[in-house]
Amino acid sequence: MKFKYVVVGAGLAGITIAERIATQLHEKVLIIEKRPQIGGNVYDEYNDAGILIQKYGPHTFHTNDKEVFDYVCQYCDWHEYQHRVMSYVNGNFVPMPISLETINQLYNMNLSEDGMDAFIESRKIKIDEIKTSEDVVLSQGGQDIYEKFFKYFTIKQWGVSPAELESIKFIFETHDCESYQPVASTRWPMDYDYTRITEFKKLTDQKNDKTTILKEIPCDGEEPFYTFPTAEWKALAQQYRDLATQEENVIFLVGDWQSTSTMTWMMLFGVH
Numbered sequence: 001m002k003f004k005y006v007v008v009g010a011g012l013a014g015i016t017i018a019e020r021i022a023t024q025l026h027e028k029v030l031i032i033e034k035r036p037q038i039g040g041n042v043y044d045e046y047n048d049a050g051i052l053i054q055k056y057g058p059h060t061f062h063t064n065d066k067e068v069f070d071y072v073c074q075y076c077d078w079h080e081y082q083h084r085v086m087s088y089v090n091g092n093f094v095p096m097p098i099s100l101e102t103i104n105q106l107y108n109m110n111l112s113e114d115g116m117d118a119f120i121e122s123r124k125i126k127i128d129e130i131k132t133s134e135d136v137v138l139s140q141g142g143q144d145i146y147e148k149f150f151k152y153f154t155i156k157q158w159g160v161s162p163a164e165l166e167s168i169k170f171i172f173e174t175h176d177c178e179s180y181q182p183v184a185s186t187r188w189p190m191d192y193d194y195t196r197i198t199e200f201k202k203l204t205d206q207k208n209d210k211t212t213i214l215k216e217i218p219c220d221g222e223e224p225f226y227t228f229p230t231a232e233w234k235a236l237a238q239q240y241r242d243l244a245t246q247e248e249n250v251i252f253l254v255g256d257w258q259s260t261s262t263m264t265w266m267m268l269f270g271v272h
Contacts, residue, residue, distance in 0.1 A: 003030040011040025013253050049174045051200055051212045057170065058185060058198040058214070081203060087187040089148050096187060098145065106148070120145075149189055171215040180211050193217050 005025075007018045010033035018029045037043050041056035060083055063069055086093040094102045100116045103109065111119060123142030127135045137146045171194070184202035188194055194215040201211050244252040 001028075003028055005029045007031045009033060009040070009253075010035075010038035012042060013040075015039070017251075047172070047174065047212055049208065049210045049212060051174070051206060051208055051210065052204050053172065053200045053212055053214070054198075054203075055170075057168065057216060058200075058203060060203065079204060081184075081205075083185070084183045085185045085187060086181075086183050087149060087189060088191075089189065093182055093186065096149075098141070098149065151189075169217040169219045171217060172212060173215065174210055174212045176210055178209060178211060180213050 004027050005018075005021050007014045007021075007029055010018075010031050014031060014033070015038055018031050021027050021029050031038075035043075037045075042054070042059040043056060044052055044054045047053050060081060061072070062083075085096040087096045089106060092105065094105045096102070100111065100113055103116050103119060104111055107119075109115075109119075120141060123144065124140060125138045125142060127139045130136060130139060134146065134150070137150050141149075179201075180199050181197060181202075184199055186197050188196065194217045196216045198214045198216075199211055200206075200214070201208060240252070244250070
């Protein structure tokens with residue numbers, strides 16, 4: 001059988017364009033996917049304990065585009081979820097991104113908003129020229145915040161050389177308890193091999209006597225999950241873009257990067 005349209009990859013982009021072609025253009029579409037399931041990294045399934053897990057790590061839907069929201073609403077019902085993240089620092093869970101509550105818990109203080117601003121201001125390190133993500137945190141949060149929340153997390157996440165591509169090893173564990181941690185997602189910047197733990201029941205609000213968690217451990221691997229935006233990889237992406245312009249009747253999806261400094265600042269202090 002011949003197909004006028006062929007889609008390579010059954011991730012969100014692939015299955016969406018395939019649906020549009022089938023329903024709007026009324027054409028048959030061939031979808032090619034190397035994995036045994038569709039949905040890309042957002043694929044989920046029930047494990048042996050009857051808990052809905054996400055095989056390729058946690059993904060939650062969010063958008064401020066009404067057209068996108070209305071489109072997705074055609075195919076699903078919604079479970080409301082408010083994303084909260086905590087970081088395990090000095091033997092305690094503290095809220096992330098860094099807030100007044102974080103500072104008060106971490107330093108055993110009772111500051112007001114103005115007091116927190118003054119406290120952070122007193123710890124900032126003057127850096128004449130911001131060149132790295134470390135410079136961003138040091139200049140805006142100081143040495144202690146840098147070391148507690150960023151330095152060792154980055155070393156674990158990106159390895160000794162941040163220029164090397166990192167993959168993720170997923171460790172699933174099912175425990176005989178109803179709750180494992182205070183929120184669905186916790187970050188572990190120090191002391192442990194893993195960088196994040198996800199408890200799936202707290203994402204889906206499932207009721208089960210057991211609970212399943214996912215530990216993410218940075219490692220070397222063939223398939224990247226987090227790529228470090230180096231000049232080498234940006235240049236490689238541009239080569240793909242250049243090759244794509246030479247093809248006729250082919251549409252490519254090529255990812256883009258945000259600067260590491262920007263990502264780090266947003267992650268730590270919640271600035272958008």
